[in-house]
Amino acid sequence: MEERSVVLIVLDSLRKDYGDKYIWPVLKKYGFVKFDNAVSTATWTVPSHASMFTGLYPFQHRVHPTESVPISLVRFKPTDKYLLNQIKRNTVLITANSLVTPLMGFRGFDVVKELENGFFMDPIKMLLSEKEVQRVKRLLEERGLRYSHPIRKFLYLIKVGEISTATRLVLRETMKFVRGTSFVLTHPNWPLEKGVTQAINWLQARKLQQPFFLFMNLMEMHEPYEKTFYTDAYITKIVRGDVDEERWKTGYERAAIYLSKKLDRLLSILHSNYDNLLIIVTADHGQLLGENGLWSHGRFLHPILLRVPLYIRFPENPEELWTSTKDGFVSLRKIYDIVLTGRPPKPEPLVISELYACQTSKSIHEPCHKVGVFYNGNGEERFCVVDMKDKRSDCPPEVKKKVKLLIIGSRIRKNLIRK
Ligand SMILES: [Zn+2]
Numbered sequence: 001m002e003e004r005s006v007v008l009i010v011l012d013s014l015r016k017d018y019g020d021k022y023i024w025p026v027l028k029k030y031g032f033v034k035f036d037n038a039v040s041t042a043t044w045t046v047p048s049h050a051s052m053f054t055g056l057y058p059f060q061h062r063v064h065p066t067e068s069v070p071i072s073l074v075r076f077k078p079t080d081k082y083l084l085n086q087i088k089r090n091t092v093l094i095t096a097n098s099l100v101t102p103l104m105g106f107r108g109f110d111v112v113k114e115l116e117n118g119f120f121m122d123p124i125k126m127l128l129s130e131k132e133v134q135r136v137k138r139l140l141e142e143r144g145l146r147y148s149h150p151i152r153k154f155l156y157l158i159k160v161g162e163i164s165t166a167t168r169l170v171l172r173e174t175m176k177f178v179r180g181t182s183f184v185l186t187h188p189n190w191p192l193e194k195g196v197t198q199a200i201n202w203l204q205a206r207k208l209q210q211p212f213f214l215f216m217n218l219m220e221m222h223e224p225y226e227k228t229f230y231t232d233a234y235i236t237k238i239v240r241g242d243v244d245e246e247r248w249k250t251g252y253e254r255a256a257i258y259l260s261k262k263l264d265r266l267l268s269i270l271h272s273n274y275d276n277l278l279i280i281v282t283a284d285h286g287q288l289l290g291e292n293g294l295w296s297h298g299r300f301l302h303p304i305l306l307r308v309p310l311y312i313r314f315p316e317n318p319e320e321l322w323t324s325t326k327d328g329f330v331s332l333r334k335i336y337d338i339v340l341t342g343r344p345p346k347p348e349p350l351v352i353s354e355l356y357a358c359q360t361s362k363s364i365h366e367p368c369h370k371v372g373v374f375y376n377g378n379g380e381e382r383f384c385v386v387d388m389k390d391k392r393s394d395c396p397p398e399v400k401k402k403v404k405l406l407i408i409g410s411r412i413r414k415n416l417i418r419k
Contacts, residue, residue: 004315005211006339007270007279008052011259011309012045012097013222013297014283019309022256026264027281027311030271033344037329037381038310039351039374040285044298045099047354048284048332049217050076053083053106055336057352059407063105064356070134071298071357071365076105083336084108090212094202096195096219109215113202115195117219118183128168136165184227191227192254194219196262203269210274213339220259221287223296225251238296239364249289276315278342280335283308299359301372303383306353308332312344329374329381350375352403371403 014023016038024034041051042058050056050063053076058064061079065071078084084091085108093102093109096117100106128136136157140146145153150173157166184190196218208214226247228234237243263281270277286305288294297305310330328347338345351374358368369388373395374381384395386403393400 003211004342005208005213005274005277006342007214007216007277008335008339009216009218009263009279009281010049010052010100011221011263011281011283012217012219013285013287014256014259014309015221015286015289015304016283016307016309018221018252018256019283019311022260023263023281023309024311026260026267027313029264030267030279030313032279032281032311032313035310035312035330035345037347038282038308038332039329039353040283040306040308040332041353043285043301043305043353043355044071045097045284046074046076046104047356049100049106051331051333052284052335054079054081055083055333056081057331057333058354058356060410064354065365065367066356067367072134073131078105078107082108083339086340087213090209092208092212092214094199094214094216096199097217097222100217113199115198115219117194118180118187118190128165128172132165136162136169191224191251192220192258194222196220196259196266200262200266200269203266207273217284218259220255220262221252221283223248223251223287225255235364239299239359241293241295243295245290248295252287252289277313278315278339279313280338281309281311282332282335284332299355299357299364301353301355301370301385303372306372306374306383312338314342314344328376350399350402352406371407373399373403375399 011019011023020034040048042048042064047058047064050061051058054061063074063076065074091109092111092113093106094113094115095101096115098104101114102109102112137146139160139162140153140156143156145156150170154166154170157169187193199216199218223238224234226244267279270279285297286308287297288300288302288304291302291304294300294302328349329351330345330347331351334345337343353372355368355370355372357365358370360366371386371388373384373386376382377396384393384399386393386395386400388407395403
C-alpha cells in the first residue's frame with residue numbers, strides 16, 4: 001500500500017444490473033476488470049461500510065442495531081483492524097452520505113470533504129437529541145401514532161404532558177422543512193445531482209500528494225428520485241409500497257445515465273493527474289425497484305440488494321492478476337484486503353450477508369437476526385436464508401450448520417479471548 005495510491009469509490013445504492021448496463025461501459029475504457037460474484041455483507045450503508053473498513057462480517061464488527069440500540073443510533077467504532085489505522089499517509093474522504101462521516105465514526109482521514117446533497121437535511125441534533133427523538137418515537141409507537149399526521153402527534157404529546165418535547169418537535173420539523181425548501185430552491189438540478197459535481201470540481205482544483213488513499217461515497221443512485229425529503233412521512237410511504245412506480249424506475253435509470261457521464265469525467269481527471277492508480281468501484285448495497293412488491297433497501301435480505309457491482313482497475317497486468325470468480329463469491333469485506341495488498345480477491349465457496357432490523361407490519365425496523373447465504377450447490381449458485389432467532393431456515397442442513405458454526409463459533413472465541 002505504501003508505494004501505491006488507491007482510490008475506492010462506493011456508488012451508494014447501485015444495483016449490479018444497472019451497474020453492468022450503464023457504469024461498466026465507461027469503466028472498460030479505463031482498463032477495469034469486472035467481478036461478477038460480489039456480495040455485500042449488509043443491506044444498508046453503515047454495516048456495509050464497516051465491513052469494507054475492517055474486513056469483517058457484521059457479526060464480527062458488531063456495527064448493527066440490537067434490542068437496545070435502534071438503527072438511528074448505530075455508529076462505527078474504529079478498532080485496530082480499522083483500515084485507516086493500517087494506512088499511515090495522505091488519506092482523503094469525499095462523502096455525499098452523512099452516514100459515512102467522522103461524526104458517524106469513520107475517523108482518521110487527513111482530509112475530509114463533505115458534499116452537500118440535500119438528502120439527510122441535518123444529522124446533527126436540532127433542538128431534540130437523537131435519544132429524545134427515539135423516546136418520543138417509542139411513545140408514539142405504543143399508541144399507534146408514529147406514522148400519523150403531525151398535528152395528531154403534537155396533540156397527543158400535549159395531552160400526556162410532553163409540552164416542551166412537543167413544542168421542540170414541531171420547531172424541529174419546521175426547521176427541517178425550511179432548510180429543505182431553501183435547498184431545493186437553490187439547487188435546481190437536485191435530486192439528479194447529489195454531490196458528484198462538487199467532488200469532480202474539488203479533485204480538479206488540487207493535486208494530491210502520492211501515495212494516497214482516496215475514499216469516495218457518491219449518492220446519485222440513492223432515493224429520492226423526486227423533489228421530496230427523507231422524513232418519517234416519506235419513509236412510511238416507501239415502506240407501505242405507496243411509491244410512484246414509474247417515477248422511481250425512470251428516476252433510477254436517469255440517475256445511472258447521469259452518474260455514468262460524471263464518473264467518466266472523474267476518472268479522466270484521476271487518469272491524467274496520477275499514474276499507477278489502483279481504483280475500486282463498487283456499491284454498498286443495491287436498490288429494490290418493486291421486486292416482490294418491495295422498494296428501497298435496508299429492511300430485507302433480497303438478492304437484488306446483496307449482489308453488488310465490483311470493478312477494479314489494477315495498475316499493471318490486470319489479465320495476469322485476475323482470477324476467474326466463477327467458482328465462488330467475493331464478499332464486500334474483501335475490499336479491505338484489496339486496498340491493502342493490491343491483489344485481486346480470492347473467491348469463497350460460501351459468503352454471508354446479515355440483517356439485524358427487519359420490516360414487520362408493526363414497525364419499519366423490528367430487531368431480528370437473519371443471515372442470507374450465497375453458496376455453490378451442485379455446481380449452481382444458490383441463495384437461502386437462516387433466521388438466527390426463531391431457528392427457521394430455507395437452507396439445506398449442511399449450509400445452515402456451517403453458518404451457525406461460523407457465527408456462534410466466532411462469538412465463543414471472542415468471549416474466550418476477552419476472559
Ligand atoms: Zn448506502
